[in-house]
Amino acid sequence: MTDYSKGRSQEELEPFFPNEILRHTLVTFFFISAVMLGVLFFPESFQKSTDEFASFQTKPPWFLIPFYHVSDLTNNKIWCITIFLIYAIAFISVPFIDRNAERSLWKKPIFLSVVIINLLMIFVLGITKYFQ
Numbered sequence: 146m147t148d149y150s151k152g153r154s155q156e157e158l159e160p161f162f163p164n165e166i167l168r169h170t171l172v173t174f175f176f177i178s179a180v181m182l183g184v185l186f187f188p189e190s191f192q193k194s195t196d197e198f199a200s201f202q203t204k205p206p207w208f209l210i211p212f213y214h215v216s217d218l219t220n221n222k223i224w225c226i227t228i229f230l231i232y233a234i235a236f237i238s239v240p241f242i243d244r245n246a247e248r249s250l251w252k253k254p255i256f257l258s259v260v261i262i263n264l265l266m267i268f269v270l271g272i273t274k275y276f277q
Contacts (some may be wrong), residue, residue: 177233181226185222185226189195207263209272211266211267211270211274212269212270213274214270214271214273214274215228233264235259239255239256240256243255243256
């Protein structure tokens with residue numbers, strides 16, 4: 146194996162976790178927030194408002210149906226963004242909360258319950274929106 150620490154200072158050898166993960170997470174949240182704020186405050190630029198497309202309704206892709214259903218249930222853009230933000234933060238923080246050294250999913254009760262709840266929630270929201 147190659148030793149990458151030779152000839153490098155302590156500042157150059159900062160750990161990938163949590164430093165680099167935190168930077169990538171913050172940049173990702175910045176870009177997602179910029180797009181969400183753009184859609185929230187400038188919806189006209191993201192829609193085609195011509196007459197020929199006014200009666201045409203598109204269906205969202207199947208993997209976005211649960212999120213459209215949450216948007217329909219809240220009827221408030223700020224609450225919808227808040228719910229999605231809390232959901233994203235909770236989903237990203239699961240590995241930091243569940244510090245069990247076991248690698249098997251079946252032996253991690255917190256992570257397993259979060260995965261099952263997410264899958265059930267996405268399945269139920271998708272099915273109910275599909276049949277509406």
